[in-house]
Ligand SMILES: Nc1nc(=O)c2c([nH]1)NC[C@@H]1CN(c3ccc(C(=O)N[C@@H](CCC(=O)O)C(=O)O)cc3)CN21
């Protein structure tokens with residue numbers, strides 16, 4: 001008889017396997033939707049770790065959602081790295097991707113490589129994401145060849161909201177639809193490991209998904225993509241700014257959190273918090289007497305005035 005203790009594997013939580021590029025491609029192949037959510041801090045990274053997220057994205061939406069800027073174009077590389085560090089301490093199993101902030105991949109191939117290396121080396125991310133089409137294909141090819149995987153992003157490009165006159169659905173007519181499709185092809189051929197399709201007609205997203213070998217990750221691109229991404233604060237109902245059509249709130253955390261803060265303030269103001277028994281620390285009666293004697297003998301009794 002074996003003297004080894006019986007394995008109690010069923011009693012242990014099933015630890016998820018590290019999500020790799022190979023795993024992502026296998027999911028797409030098997031038509032198992034890839035789950036992607038953004039994270040800007042440690043608790044959110046941990047939440048994606050614990051709740052079955054395949055890809056955790058430190059999106060530059062953090063500019064608006066976590067830092068209060070009016071546009072993602074305000075975010076600097078140093079700020080992005082600071083947040084990547086926090087997320088990477090929590091999200092170990094999901095594949096970790098960071099947006100390259102506006103301007104950090106526009107200064108030529110060498111400067112882009114240096115910036116991407118900082119995100120990997122200092123930020124602790126595994127891959128980078130970049131908004132744009134054929135005009136950045138050479139940069140994607142270079143990073144990919146150097147071992148930094150790139151996720152591309154076409155359709156609505158928030159970093160170009162000024163040039164595009166706002167946040168608008170893209171590819172709604174035949175010609176622009178064709179141009180989005182062509183971009184996606186070129187980016188795949190440049191070596192992108194996946195592609196975000198943002199705010200394009202669902203028919204076009206389905207067509208692109210069928211036509212490509214790499215997974216498509218949709219946001220406002222319908223159900224036919226290989227996966228879906230949402231901004232974390234949109235998904236859990238924290239973001240109180242504009243709600244795009246593609247956002248579904250899967251929780252109302254912001255409402256609950258607001259009510260909590262209001263109740264706390266009211267309880268402090270009314271003297272109802274904290275409770276002396278359950279929420280304060282006591283002192284042995286003898287020690288308290290000793291303390292009072294010490295104060296008296298030192299002549300340090302409180303002013304009566
Ligand atoms: N909270 C949040 N969620 C996001 O998805 C997000 C950000 N912030 N910040 C960065 C970008 C900006 N994004 C946006 C912002 C606005 C729309 C928007 O208003 N879309 C219109 C489309 C109107 C049309 O063309 O017909 C909409 O009503 O959905 C879409 C994406 C996506 N990203």
Ligand SMILES: CC(C)C(=O)C(=O)O
Pocket residue numbers: 038058059060061062099196198219229230231
């Ligand atoms: C919503 C995703 C795709 C994004 O780019 C971001 O969070 O910035």
